Amino acid sequence: MNTDANTNGFLLKVDDLKTYFPVRKGLLRRTVGYLKAVDGISLAVKPATSFGLVGESGCGKTTAARSILRLIPVTSGKIIFDNIDILAANSARMRDIRASITLVFQDPFGSLNPRMTVANIVGEPLKIHKKITGSELTEQVRLILSKVGLSADAINRYPHEFSGGQRQRIGIARALILKPKLVICDEPVSALDVSIQSQILNLLKDLQQEFSLTYLFIAHDLAVVQFSCDIVAVMYMGRIVEQAPVSELYNNPLHPYTVALMAAIPKITVSPQASTHRLKGEIPSILSPPPGCPFNPRCRFAGENCFSQNPLLVPVAGNDEHLIACWHIKK
Amino acid sequence: MLTRGFHLADNTQTEFKPPKGVSLWQDGFRRLFRRPIAVICFAVIIFYFALAAFIYLAEIFHWQIGFTLWSQATGPSYQPPCRENIFGTDIFGFSVFRRMLYGAKTSITVALCASIISIGIGVPLGAVAGYFRGIVDEIIVWAYSTLSSIPYILLIMAFAVVLHDKTIAGFKLSGITSVYLAIGLTSWVDLCRLIRGETIKHKEREYILAAQSYGCTNSRIIFKHLLPNVFHIVIIIFSLQFVSFIHAEIILSFLGLGEADKPSWGAMINDARIELARGVWWQMVAATVAVFVISLALNVFGDALRDSLDPKLRVR
Amino acid sequence: MPEIDTLLSVENLSTHFFTQQGVVRAVQDVSFSVKKSRTFAVVGESGCGKSITALSIMRLVPEPQGKIVAGKINFGGRNLLDLSKKRMRAIRGNRIAMIFQEPMTSLNPVFTVGYQIEEAIRLHQHKSKSDARDLAIQALQQVRISDPKQRIKEYPHQMSGGMRQRVMIAMAISCKPELLIADEPTTALDVTIQAQILDLLDQLQKQSQMSVLLITHNLGIVAERAQDVAVMYASRIAELSDCKSLFDNPLHPYTQGLLKSLPRLGFTGKRLYTIPGIVPEPLRFPAGCKFHPRCPVGCNDKRCQTVEPQLRSLDNGRAVACWFAPGYERPDNPK
Numbered sequence: 001m002n003t004d005a006n007t008n009g010f011l012l013k014v015d016d017l018k019t020y021f022p023v024r025k026g027l028l029r030r031t032v033g034y035l036k037a038v039d040g041i042s043l044a045v046k047p048a049t050s051f052g053l054v055g056e057s058g059c060g061k062t063t064a065a066r067s068i069l070r071l072i073p074v075t076s077g078k079i080i081f082d083n084i085d086i087l088a089a090n091s092a093r094m095r096d097i098r099a100s101i102t103l104v105f106q107d108p109f110g111s112l113n114p115r116m117t118v119a120n121i122v123g124e125p126l127k128i129h130k131k132i133t134g135s136e137l138t139e140q141v142r143l144i145l146s147k148v149g150l151s152a153d154a155i156n157r158y159p160h161e162f163s164g165g166q167r168q169r170i171g172i173a174r175a176l177i178l179k180p181k182l183v184i185c186d187e188p189v190s191a192l193d194v195s196i197q198s199q200i201l202n203l204l205k206d207l208q209q210e211f212s213l214t215y216l217f218i219a220h221d222l223a224v225v226q227f228s229c230d231i232v233a234v235m236y237m238g239r240i241v242e243q244a245p246v247s248e249l250y251n252n253p254l255h256p257y258t259v260a261l262m263a264a265i266p267k268i269t270v271s272p273q274a275s276t277h278r279l280k281g282e283i284p285s286i287l288s289p290p291p292g293c294p295f296n297p298r299c300r301f302a303g304e305n306c307f308s309q310n311p312l313l314v315p316v317a318g319n320d321e322h323l324i325a326c327w328h329i330k331k
Numbered sequence: 332m333l334t335r336g337f338h339l340a341d342n343t344q345t346e347f348k349p350p351k352g353v354s355l356w357q358d359g360f361r362r363l364f365r366r367p368i369a370v371i372c373f374a375v376i377i378f379y380f381a382l383a384a385f386i387y388l389a390e391i392f393h394w395q396i397g398f399t400l401w402s403q404a405t406g407p408s409y410q411p412p413c414r415e416n417i418f419g420t421d422i423f424g425f426s427v428f429r430r431m432l433y434g435a436k437t438s439i440t441v442a443l444c445a446s447i448i449s450i451g452i453g454v455p456l457g458a459v460a461g462y463f464r465g466i467v468d469e470i471i472v473w474a475y476s477t478l479s480s481i482p483y484i485l486l487i488m489a490f491a492v493v494l495h496d497k498t499i500a501g502f503k504l505s506g507i508t509s510v511y512l513a514i515g516l517t518s519w520v521d522l523c524r525l526i527r528g529e530t531i532k533h534k535e536r537e538y539i540l541a542a543q544s545y546g547c548t549n550s551r552i553i554f555k556h557l558l559p560n561v562f563h564i565v566i567i568i569f570s571l572q573f574v575s576f577i578h579a580e581i582i583l584s585f586l587g588l589g590e591a592d593k594p595s596w597g598a599m600i601n602d603a604r605i606e607l608a609r610g611v612w613w614q615m616v617a618a619t620v621a622v623f624v625i626s627l628a629l630n631v632f633g634d635a636l637r638d639s640l641d642p643k644l645r646v647r
Numbered sequence: 648m649p650e651i652d653t654l655l656s657v658e659n660l661s662t663h664f665f666t667q668q669g670v671v672r673a674v675q676d677v678s679f680s681v682k683k684s685r686t687f688a689v690v691g692e693s694g695c696g697k698s699i700t701a702l703s704i705m706r707l708v709p710e711p712q713g714k715i716v717a718g719k720i721n722f723g724g725r726n727l728l729d730l731s732k733k734r735m736r737a738i739r740g741n742r743i744a745m746i747f748q749e750p751m752t753s754l755n756p757v758f759t760v761g762y763q764i765e766e767a768i769r770l771h772q773h774k775s776k777s778d779a780r781d782l783a784i785q786a787l788q789q790v791r792i793s794d795p796k797q798r799i800k801e802y803p804h805q806m807s808g809g810m811r812q813r814v815m816i817a818m819a820i821s822c823k824p825e826l827l828i829a830d831e832p833t834t835a836l837d838v839t840i841q842a843q844i845l846d847l848l849d850q851l852q853k854q855s856q857m858s859v860l861l862i863t864h865n866l867g868i869v870a871e872r873a874q875d876v877a878v879m880y881a882s883r884i885a886e887l888s889d890c891k892s893l894f895d896n897p898l899h900p901y902t903q904g905l906l907k908s909l910p911r912l913g914f915t916g917k918r919l920y921t922i923p924g925i926v927p928e929p930l931r932f933p934a935g936c937k938f939h940p941r942c943p944v945g946c947n948d949k950r951c952q953t954v955e956p957q958l959r960s961l962d963n964g965r966a967v968a969c970w971f972a973p974g975y976e977r978p979d980n981p982k
Contacts, residue, residue: 056837069544098546111537114355115559125545157352163925164693171541178545193692193926194864198908198919205918220838223910227919250912264842265912266867268894278846279839282807365667 010080011214012045012068012182017077019060019067023287035287037063039238040077042313045231047181050208050215052229052246054222056261058283060238061218065184068216069101070094082181099129102175106187108167112159118145119155122174129178140177147210148173149203165196169203176207184216189224201228222265226250231321234258237286237294240313244322254316254329256299293327301328356640359563363639368631375628382432383439390436401429401594409611419613421602430594431617437595438625441511442576446569448515453522454565458553460523461530468527475520486517487579491588507590514579522568529561563640570633574626581622596622654858655704655743655826656680660718662696662703665711671929673699675882677718678958681826681875686852686859688873688890690866692926695879697862701828704860705745706735722826741771744819748831750811754803761799764818771822786817789854790847809840816847823855830862845872866909870894878902881927881937884958887966898967900942936970944971 020034038060045051053061066072068079070086079086081097089097102125105111112121123141126132132140142152148169159167168188175183188204189197201224208215219225225232226246233243234257242255253259260279281298284290293311296302305311305327313325363369389399404424405416412419418427460471478486490513533539534557542552577596583589584597596618603615658678664671674696681687689697702708703715706727720727723742727735739745747753755763764783768774774782780799787795790813803811812832819827829848833841845868852859861873869876869890876893878886878901886899897903907920924941927933933940935952945951950970958968967973 056839066540071540071543095546098544103541103544105537105541107537111541113538113542113556113560116556117352117354124542124547128546128551153350156350158354160355161352163928165925174541174545194866195692195905195908195922196925198910198921199923201910202918202921221910223912223914226912227910227914247915260839262912264839266841266845266865266871267912268867268870268906268909278842280843282809282840283837362667 008044009046010044011047011082012043012216013078013080014041014043014064014068015078015080016040016042017064017067017079018075019063019072020075033287036238036289037286038067041233041235041238041240043233043240043243045182045214045216047214048208048212049231050217050229052217052219052225052232053235054219054225054232054261055235056220056283058237058286059235061235062186064235065103065186065216065218068184069098069103095129099125099178100180101182101184102178102180104168104172104175104183104185104188107191108164108171109159109191111171112167114159117156117158118170121159122155122170122177125174125178141173144173144177145170147176147207149199163196164192165199168192168196168200172200172203172207176211176213179211180213182214182216184218186218187220188217190220197224204228222250222262234261237284237289239294239310239325240323241295241326242322242324243313244319248319248322252322254322254324255326256301256328257295260298293325299328303327359640363635366635366639369635369639372628372632372635375624376632379435379625379628380439383436386433386436387440398429398432401425401433403429405429409606409609411611412613418617419611421614422606427599427614427617430599430614431596431621433594434596434599434618434621435625437507437590437593438577438580438622441507441514441580442573444511445514445518445576445579446573448512449519449522449572450565450569452516453519454526454558456519457523457526458530458558458561461527462534462549462553462557464531471523471527475523478517479520483517484582487513487583488586488588490516491583507593510580510583510589511576513583514576518572518576518579522565522572525564525568526561529564530557533557533560566640567633567637570629570636574629574633577622577625581618652682653680654683654722655860656721657700657704658719658721660700660703660715660720662699662708662713662715664713669930672882672932673713673929674703676958677877677879677884679877679884679887681858681860683825683858684852684856685875686861686873688861688863688869688876689879690863690869690876691879692864694881694926694929696882697879698830700879701745701830701860701862704828705739705743707739707745737771740767740819740824741822742824743826743828744822744824745828745830746812746815746819746832748834750808750815750835751803753815754811756803758802759799760801760803760806760814764799764814764821767818768821782821783817786821787814789820789851790814790817792817807840808836809844812836812840812844813847816844816851820851820855820857824857826858826860827852828860828862831864832861833868834863834865841868848872866905878905881932882929883937883955883968884966885938885968887958889964892963892965898961898965898972899938899969900944900971901938904941904943936968945969 017038018040019038020036022031023033023035024030025032041064043051053064055061063072067074068086074087081101084093084097086097119138119141122144123137126137126140138155141155145152145154150166150169150173159170162170185204189200192200204215205228207213217225217229229246231243231245232249233240234255235241236257242249242253242258249258253262264279279298284294284297290297292307292309296306299306311325311327313323316322316324316329386399389396402425405426406420406424408420408422408424410416410420416426416428418431421427421430456471460468491509494509494512539552539556542556580589580595581597581600584595585601587601589595589597599614599618603618606614657680660674660677661672662674664673677700679687689700691697699708704720704727708715715728718728727738754760761780761783764786765776765779768779768782783799784795787798792798792810792813806814833844836844848859849872851857863869873890875889877884878899880901885901886893886897893902894906897906904920904922908922910919922941927937935954936942936945936956939945939948939951942951948970956968956970958966960966961973
């Protein structure tokens with residue numbers, strides 16, 4: 001199903017994406033600065049794989065996802081999807097692209113229109129793009145609902161009659177009904193109960209296999225990303241600080257932020273070394289990032305270079321797939 | 332093994348009828364009508380509307396039923412309330428009671444038409460302003476800010492005077508038409524503001540973002556997604572504004588700008604000004620009682636509506 | 648457990664909500680004890696009743712819909728449920744303090760941070776304004792907020808989430824409570840900030856020997872920070888144990904399922920274990936054991952379907968509410 005790809009073999013290629021929000025102050029609303037939500041990220045996603053974007057709040061991962069779909073105006077950069085330049089596409093082209101890239105949202109309560117039936121919610125994308133209505137539409141809706149584990153009973157019901165996990169399934173059904181190539185999952189399980197999370201994560205994996213989907217998976221929980229993704233990129237203050245295949249990142253994290261992030265996750269098997277890697281301080285305000293590497297106020301290893309120049313994302317010696325942006329790790 | 336009824340699918344569907352869900356509207360109205368006070372007020376409102384409708388039809392089809400014949404002398408001039416005439420008679424000997432009933436038709440018609448005009452202007456403008464923001468928003472806000480800065484009475488009077496007895500596109504504006512046009516054209520501001528505010532709030536919700544992400548056009552989003560979610564405000568405002576429209580009609584009739592020859596509560600109060608000096612109180616009382624009852628019913632019902640229809644107040 | 652060591656003991660607590668749709672039995676027959684200077688965690692998913700349990704201890708259950716219908720809460724030799732409202736107010740914030748999940752909505756946005764801390768101090772300790780101010784600055788120092796003299800003049804919206812939570816903690820400990828109830832204190836915070844806040848709570852606990860009742864849904868936090876734990880499911884306690892034993896050898900099928908289904912760092916499997924079904928709604932609790940529809944052992948068992956198991960104490964100080972528990976052969980250790 002997913003045979004089309006960029007000549008380089010990538011379904012999605014993002015080059016130096018920057019999304020800045022102007023900050024306006026004063027009576028004349030003059031632009032005094034920029035909120036650099038996404039400050040130059042590049043990534044490449046192969047078809048039928050899962051690319052994970054991990055980071056804490058404010059790191060820009062959700063903004064990046066929305067920028068790729070042009071739901072937020074992009075400041076600069078290139079986004080190539082399936083050989084199409086998204087940023088140069090006109091509105092008609094963009095509508096077609098929106099049938100091929102769909103979103104699964106974090107909040108199962110807010111991402112479904114409370115006044116529409118499940119049939120309408122899940123079927124609307126079909127109505128818009130394929131102009132299908134009536135019994136054929138109902139049939140397609142029933143089919144996709146059964147794929148996500150909901151019985152056809154659900155079609156005339158309203159979102160508030162379902163539990164959080166079921167609503168998330170409805171959201172996933174809506175995202176899949178157009179048989180997209182790329183599905184961007186924005187924190188799909190963060191708002192769900194623990195015992196439901198594993199159901200949804202398994203479901204996403206199964207659907208990926210069945211429909212040869214490509215995922216851009218956004219999360220703040222490293223354990224979830226480890227299970228669901230093939231390649232992981234860690235974001236901090238709008239930049240990617242480390243990127244590697246999943247097993248490589250978890251066995252050999254190099255960036256101080258990645259190390260601290262892993263150490264901070266409460267684990268059931270307690271490691272005695274945990275508290276020595278504790279990060280100090282808060283995430284700096286994105287309106288006034290520190291000069292040089294954005295991590296320097298909290299980094300144990302911050303050296304001279306770190307305060308003046310922003311490190312580039314480069315491969316680690318000996319491993320082309322493991323990228324890191326850090327002056328300290330210069331082996 | 333299942334607790335909720337429908338969950339893990341078994342693909343054994345053949346011919347079946349999926350159960351109908353309970354929408355938020357149904358849920359809200361169910362909760363509304365569980366309250367006795369709401370039911371009583373609703374009954375009163377329905378009664379007034381039914382009365383108005385009946386009199387309207389009687390007029391069109393020339394039915395000759397007792398209480399609709401307001402222009403029939405039923406007693407001597409200025410007869411005080413007695414057994415034949417509950418509210419006495421006016422200067423012409425017409426039954427004040429019958430005039431009062433006819434006044435219901437006038438008031439309801441005016442308030443209804445004014446509401447339709449006000450909703451028809453206020454809701455789309457508010458939705459468009461709130462959704463698009465930017466220059467469109469600035470223009471609409473400027474428009475309604477200007478309009479609402481002019482004293483309401485002056486504005487209505489200005490409209491009423493200008494529209495009085497004018498002919499637009501071959502359609503003669505009778506006295507009453509000018510009244511509800513005036514009221515409707517000046518009262519859309521509050522509704523517009525509220526709809527704009529709610530739209531701005533709802534615009535940030537994820538389901539709107541979802542609709543944008545799968546390619547919904549802006550107009551589809553506004554009309555199919557946003558408006559149904561802010562419409563409960565329209566209903567609440569409708570019931571509360573209805574009262575002020577009835578009052579506005581009374582004031583206009585009182586000022587002589589309404590319909591001259593047909594009875595209305597405002598006209599009755601206007602007449603009562605002179606009559607009170609002569610000790611004739613029954614027209615005043617009749618009109619006041621009629622207005623008071625419907626106003627109270629609408630106010631109480633409007634509050635009950637708000638409590639029941641606001642999705643945030645649902646006990647979950 | 649010897650009586651001397653126990654700071655708070657909850658006995659057969661039941662809290663119900665009386666709504667139009669029926670009676671919601673949010674907490675049923677809950678019993679546990681919090682020992683001095685230890686952290687006791689109550690863990691469970693949404694709707695299990697853990698937050699209402701905490702509110703019941705503080706007697707902050709929203710009335711008139713909510714009502715504590717049964718049970719005892721023994722603290723400092725008295726039953727808190729017998730106290731007058733006035734006496735309860737004297738204990739709240741003073742001897743028992745509480746911090747909440749959302750620091751933004753728990754702090755009043757129109758008052759400065761300093762004002763709010765001072766208010767808490769002056770309510771309970773009858774200090775003068777300047778004394779209260781000094782104590783407030785001290786409290787901010789204790790929670791590791793830099794430049795406290797400047798910070799007390801700031802408003803909540805000027806601070807980050809982690810900072811606000813520290814302010815909440817400062818308010819809570821300003822009167823040196825014996826028990827701190829923390830209701831999901833770090834759920835709304837980022838992982839790295841969460842770790843800082845939990846470290847802070849650990850330090851404060853060691854300094855002042857206070858006990859902590861930690862309410863959370865995160866089993867990892869429980870494993871790292873608590874010594875004793877109660878697992879709640881659908882308004883009841885499923886399992887009561889010390890932490891080490893719980894994670895080494897969970898007895899209740901729900902606990903076992905939960906531990907197995909968590910995505911963990913280092914997990915290399917292709918699929919996660921799942922507990923089938925969904926968490927039941929309070930108005931539609933199943934008959935018998937509330938977990939039985941989802942239970943791998945109990946779903947077809949007649950007793951589990953009809954009779955609710957009580958929390959039974961075992962010899963080693965643990966307690967389980969499951970018909971299969973003692974001597975139950977459990978599947979692989981979830982590690």
